[in-house]
Amino acid sequence: MNDFKNDFEFEKEVVDEALLDNPEPRCPVVLLLDTSYSMTGNPINQLNEGVHALYAALRDDDLASVRVDLSVISFGQSVQVLQNFATVSESQAPTLAVNGMTPMGEAITTALKNIEARKNEYRAAGISYYRPWLFVITDGEPTDSVSEASSMLQQAIQSKKVIFFGIGVESANIERLRQIAGSRDRVFKLNGLNFKELFQWVSSSLSSVSSSRVGDTIKLEKPSDDVFEFEV
Amino acid sequence: MIKVYGASVVGTSHLKTETPCHDAHKYRILPSDWGYIAVVSDGMGSARAAEIGSEVASSFILDFLEKHLDPKMSDEEVITLIKEGYIETHDALWVEATSRELHVKDLNATLLVFISLKDRQFYGQVGDCCAIGKKDETYSVLVEQQRGEYANATFSVCDLTSIEQGIYAKLDEVYPMVALMTDGIEGISISSKDKTVSHLFYDPFFNAFLHPNFHQKDVEAALERFLSSERVNKKTDDDKTLLFIYHEDL
Numbered sequence: 456m457n458d459f460k461n462d463f464e465f466e467k468e469v470v471d472e473a474l475l476d477n478p479e480p481r482c483p484v485v486l487l488l489d490t491s492y493s494m495t496g497n498p499i500n501q502l503n504e505g506v507h508a509l510y511a512a513l514r515d516d517d518l519a520s521v522r523v524d525l526s527v528i529s530f531g532q533s534v535q536v537l538q539n540f541a542t543v544s545e546s547q548a549p550t551l552a553v554n555g556m557t558p559m560g561e562a563i564t565t566a567l568k569n570i571e572a573r574k575n576e577y578r579a580a581g582i583s584y585y586r587p588w589l590f591v592i593t594d595g596e597p598t599d600s601v602s603e604a605s606s607m608l609q610q611a612i613q614s615k616k617v618i619f620f621g622i623g624v625e626s627a628n629i630e631r632l633r634q635i636a637g638s639r640d641r642v643f644k645l646n647g648l649n650f651k652e653l654f655q656w657v658s659s660s661l662s663s664v665s666s667s668r669v670g671d672t673i674k675l676e677k678p679s680d681d682v683f684e685f686e687v
Numbered sequence: 688m689i690k691v692y693g694a695s696v697v698g699t700s701h702l703k704t705e706t707p708c709h710d711a712h713k714y715r716i717l718p719s720d721w722g723y724i725a726v727v728s729d730g731m732g733s734a735r736a737a738e739i740g741s742e743v744a745s746s747f748i749l750d751f752l753e754k755h756l757d758p759k760m761s762d763e764e765v766i767t768l769i770k771e772g773y774i775e776t777h778d779a780l781w782v783e784a785t786s787r788e789l790h791v792k793d794l795n796a797t798l799l800v801f802i803s804l805k806d807r808q809f810y811g812q813v814g815d816c817c818a819i820g821k822k823d824e825t826y827s828v829l830v831e832q833q834r835g836e837y838a839n840a841t842f843s844v845c846d847l848t849s850i851e852q853g854i855y856a857k858l859d860e861v862y863p864m865v866a867l868m869t870d871g872i873e874g875i876s877i878s879s880k881d882k883t884v885s886h887l888f889y890d891p892f893f894n895a896f897l898h899p900n901f902h903q904k905d906v907e908a909a910l911e912r913f914l915s916s917e918r919v920n921k922k923t924d925d926d927k928t929l930l931f932i933y934h935e936d937l
Contacts, residue, residue, distance in 0.1 A: 471918070584837065
């Protein structure tokens with residue numbers, strides 16, 4: 456009987472090279488961070504700590520560390536891509552330095568264009584992806600023209616091309632941010648400078664998203680008070 | 688002569704949460720070996736009673752198609768029948784959900800149907816299961832995943848829009864050897880970049896049909912052992928289903 460059963464030993468017959476390593480699906484995330492001069496001192500220090508904490512927390516999550524595709528762009532003296540899209544397993548948290556004004560319009564258009572370019576790269580490589588996330592964190596309001604950025608962003612939000620989070624700190628003009636996004640949803644003011652807590656929330660939310668499967672709707676705790684639910 | 692074997696094995700993610708296997712597979716050999724119907728279904732992780740959804744969907748459509756299929760049907764009639772089968776399955780899932788005081792979404796499941804009628808083969812696809820065929824030592828992907836833009840897009844037999852957007856078609860060629868699978872297996876055996884099939888993966892399974900000692904129960908036990916193995920679990924934490932069919936006369 457044993458001899459008979461041994462006719463079929465797929466564990467041995469299917470060699471290691473037979474099992475393919477297809478790339479993990481990716482969740483593209485862009486952090487657009489205000490590094491204008493008004494962020495000098497405690498705000499930029501707290502923001503730097505928060506970004507480093509985000510990288511550390513994502514690295515601690517097996518799936519998020521290989522699925523969250525994170526890019527960091529600062530806007531101050533200029534719009535600068537400090538970190539191109541990369542998983543946290545293959546990149547380091549950049550360090551932010553203050554300088555200049557608040558060219559938020561250019562920053563938003565850069566982020567949206569980069570997201571579309573990244574999606575093209577995924578498609579060419581046969582990598583599936585989740586809906587991209589875009590965060591804007593600012594303590595002020597744009598000092599450049601935002602008409603193109605606002606129209607691109609609103610279109611992206613309405614056509615569900617991106618999940619947008621607008622986060623204001625200190626003297627940020629939240630109403631202006633809501634106007635630019637064309638929506639009050641997920642545009643809010645952070646209590647104090649609690650970036651660390653905010654990024655812990657971002658990390659746990661991205662961990663939920665990156666382990667989500669077909670048909671999942673994720674409930675994410677808003678870092679302030681209520682709970683909101685949306686398709687990822 | 689038509690030979691079949693298959694297995695559905697729970698993945699490590701469900702073992703950890705003590706959740707049952709959400710996959711189901713079924714088949715029916717049609718009278719006098721004039722063909723077969725094969726079905727795989729993958730209950731969605733977010734659905735509360737996904738294992739019931741995949742079980743009911745696969746059983747119902749199999750019964751429905753067996754009852755109404757006729758070898759004299761034209762290609763168009765078979766394709767229309769498959770789509771009708773999906774709509775009827777959707778209705779049956781509504782009834783099942785209601786009787787259990789659940790929402791139909793709680794039974795969300797994908798559903799792939801493959802029909803072989805002598806010299807014609809057809810399929811229906813709602814969701815992300817997959818089928819491959821082997822002919823003259825060459826492998827082809829016969830049924831691709833139905834995908835939205837995003838990795839977690841929902842295509843479920845519990846949703847009429849998904850059924851409307853489903854794919855119901857006749858294959859251009861006929862394949863004597865066919866394998867149906869859920870997405871956990873596709874991910875480790877078919878390249879996502881260019882859709883090439885890992886022949887090293889599939890050769891041993893199709894060669895089993897040609898073995899003089901082929902006996903369905905023994906081969907199924909061997910397939911289950913393979914799908915439960917640590918090596919496979921290292922590559923995917925999802926539930927895993929493979930259903931192999933060999934129609935010798937094609």
